[in-house]
Amino acid sequence: MKYISFLLVLGITITLGVYISKPIGPVPPIAPLLDPNHGFWQNMYSEDDLAEEELSLPGLNAPVQVVYDENLIPHIFAENQEDLYRAQGYITAKHRLWQMEFQTRAAAGRISEIVGDVALDIDRIARRKGLGYGAELGMEFLKNNDPETLAFLEAYASGVNQYIESLSPGQTPVEYKILNYKPEKWTPYKSLLLLKYMSDMLVGDRDLEYSNLRKILGSQMLDKLYPDYPNEVEPVIEIEKIWDFEPLKVTRPDSINYPNDALVMDPLPQPVDGIGSNNWAVSGSKTKSGNPILANDPHLGLNLPSIWYSMQLTTPDYSTKGATLPGALGIISGFNENIAWGVTNATKDARDWYKITFQDENRTAYKYGDEWRKTTLRIEEIQIKGKEDFLDTVVYTHYGPIMYDKNFRGDRQDVNFALKWTVHMGSNEQKTFLMLNSGKNHEDYNLALDNYTAPAQNFVFASKSGDIAMRIQGKFALKWPEQGKFFMDGADPKMEWQGFIPNDQNPSTLNPKRGFVSSANQHPVGPSYPYYVFDNSYEHYRNRRINGKLRQMDQITLDDMKTLQFDDYYQQAADVLPTMLSLLGNNFSDNEKAQTYLKQLNEWDYYADPNQKAPTLYYIWWNKLYNLIWQEWDEFGVPVVKPNSYQTIQFLKNESTSSIFDIEKTAEVETAEYHVKNSFQFLLDEMEKWVSEEADYSWANYKNTTIQHLVPQFKAFSVSNVYTGGGSGIVNATSGRHGASWRMIVELGDKPTAFGVYPGGQSGNPGSKYYGNFIPIWADGKYLNFNLRQKEDMDGILFQTTLK
Helix, strand or coil: CHHHHHHHHHHHHHHHHHHCCCCECCECCHHHHHCCCCCHHHHCCCHHHHCCCEECCCCCCCCEEEEEECCCCEEEECCCHHHHHHHHHHHHHHHHHHHHHHHHHHHHCCCHHHHCHHHHHHHHHHHHCCHHHHHHHHHHHHHHHCHHHHHHHHHHHHHHHHHHHHCCCCCCCHHHHHHCCCCCCCCHHHHHHHHHHHHHHHCCCCHHHHHHHHHHHCHHHHHHHCCCCCCCCCCCCCCCCCCCCCCCCCCCCCCCCCCCCCCCCCCCCCCCCCCEEEEEEECHHHECCCCCEEEEEEEEECEECCCCEEEEEECCCCEEEEEECCCCCCCCEEECCCEEEEEEECCCCCEEEEECCECCCCCCEEEECCEEEECEEEEEEEEECCEEEEEEEEEECCCCEECCECCECCCCCCCCEEEEEHHHCCCCHHHHHHHHHCCCCHHHHHHHHCCCCCCCEEEEEEECCCCEEEEEECCCECCCCCCCCCCEECCCHHHCCCCECCHHHCCEEECCCCCEEEECCCCCCCCCCCCCCCCCCCCCCHHHHHHHHHHHCCCECHHHHHHHHCCCECHHHHHHHHHHHHHHCCCCCCCHHHHHHHHHHHCCCCECCCCCCHHHHHHHHHHHHHHHHCHHHHHHCCCCCCCCHHHHHHHHHHCCCCHHHCCCCCCCCCCHHHHHHHHHHHHHHHHHHHHHHCCCCCHHHHHCEEEEECCCCCHHHCEEEECCCCCCCCCCCCCCCEEECCEEEEEECCCEEEEEECCCCCCCCCCCCCCCCCHHHHHCCCCEECCCCECCECCCEEEEEEEC
């Protein structure tokens, strides 16, 4: 990564003559940054250059051995769990301290402390969502219910803090120097806050948009455009599953009076398109070796430092390896000698909004049935760099916090709505992963998952004994049909959640007859599941491709699973492009450039490989076609959810003359053919512009996959135009800014055989050769050997350190 260091030097040097010794907003004086003894020059090293044979780590009960392999992956060997997690905290901070702290500052609404009031609204939103409040409840839960996990979190925090205390000014991570602030003490609260941050990243809701659509379209058209179970639903849990339990009763109110406010504006920010994941496990009956194989690849933002950090954690009782979240205990997606597990987002509606009627302007009480309930006022003190602290009063009801009110964006029409969210319920997700790390069988897996509340996840499982399983886990409210799909009246007790689905009635499957389990963010269950299930963002392409391939495959090997994880087949294009070409007909037969593009599209095999040009043509054409079909919806003037691509394609294929294609403000009657023709003309115009500026329109060049530093302005610390295929909605879901953030494949034989990789490197230091060294491996669909290693028998040792 020498070019990154060079760019940083160049940028700072150019700035030097004008700004030396003068603060630039959040940027520090330049002269200290260039100080050869303390400035960024001190960060131009790789970790093996500074390796130490022995380090003092007070508080250990016994020495801990840390052995780094050739990829800077640490293998921590401890005599007990408390020492293990103390060492994990120290080692993680040693390589990812700034990332750990920055992410938890964002979750806590504390970015203004380091960049000034430009981040004030962002901080207020984070606090008004109640992320810090949820972490506080988590701490109370641990204190009252699980002192052991709390002790492990304290040991981890102590390890982090011992590393912070050892830092010299010169070796402080470069981001602290650029932004001119210092690391602060780590606490168990911050580890819980990190998990709340992940919940926020992975959950969304469209209550506002669906409330608008209910008023605009009416229920009949809404059901047609947004069916609960579209055709060809292939749920996570096999559709033939028989539910062998007596469901709890859910009572639907005789009458439902939704809030009838004016159409509201500006929804809460939602998860970015592209966030998703794949996981699957195949039984030994389908593998060449006769052993189960498990695969997992979470799709998140492609960032540097990577969201994941790899390590092995070993005690005399177990040895576990995989991907950790810097700041959290244990392995999140990984394996041990007996089992393997992985996660995908379950995309279940876990947030609801309730309109609150306050008694008066003081907001000290709100209407609930025939009574007035008291509110709680929470004062959020936000420190702002260079300015006085800002005090924000957030009103809490029994539902949850009020997001927008007279004190924050009071000009909105959706003020005084309370957010009800499972993140605000005391829970212990951390214990789930600690128990999985040491788990031995399917029973242990289920016991571990019983501790898990949010965000909802599809947990895939395989064991050495031959079991494969899938369980959709979270704390899921008992709801009557359509409850939570629209804004609800908080003054009406009938709108309350009616309890929660028992853990043992959450959707799950063990050793299904088809010989595999899989999930890719699709519908969790079929219509026979006895509880109401809803989300607005179910996936319709990756899951069908994965399941189709797994059904066909036999004598499966680890290499087969690698190929499937890196599969570039564009299922959506295969579904709709023949229809688009047919509807276009001969409309552009006399246009030479159009014929060139059409030839490429007609000859395309639907693989979005990096050198292909057809994926670029299809991507531009389809997106314009989709936008033209639903363009009138932009004129509603309020936020709505447009019908998804899957439903749109069904109309194109089966109802091409439907009234949904007609533009009401014209005298003519438009059909699908009209929109296909116009969107293709847009493609021609777009390509003329693109080719004039950038001759190469191959897929990799067009989508420009970028692995971006967590601070987007730090472009010198990012990597752009990564040469790789795939795309959103493809199994290899590598789009411009999102993709497989971690790929793992494990075969559970007598000894596990494992492979893994992620798009980054183990180091958080941009000056290190280990900062982004995995990127070309990841981009080519290759893997690192991830087998468990013994302390006394490790090949390719980079260096080792004893903590005493």
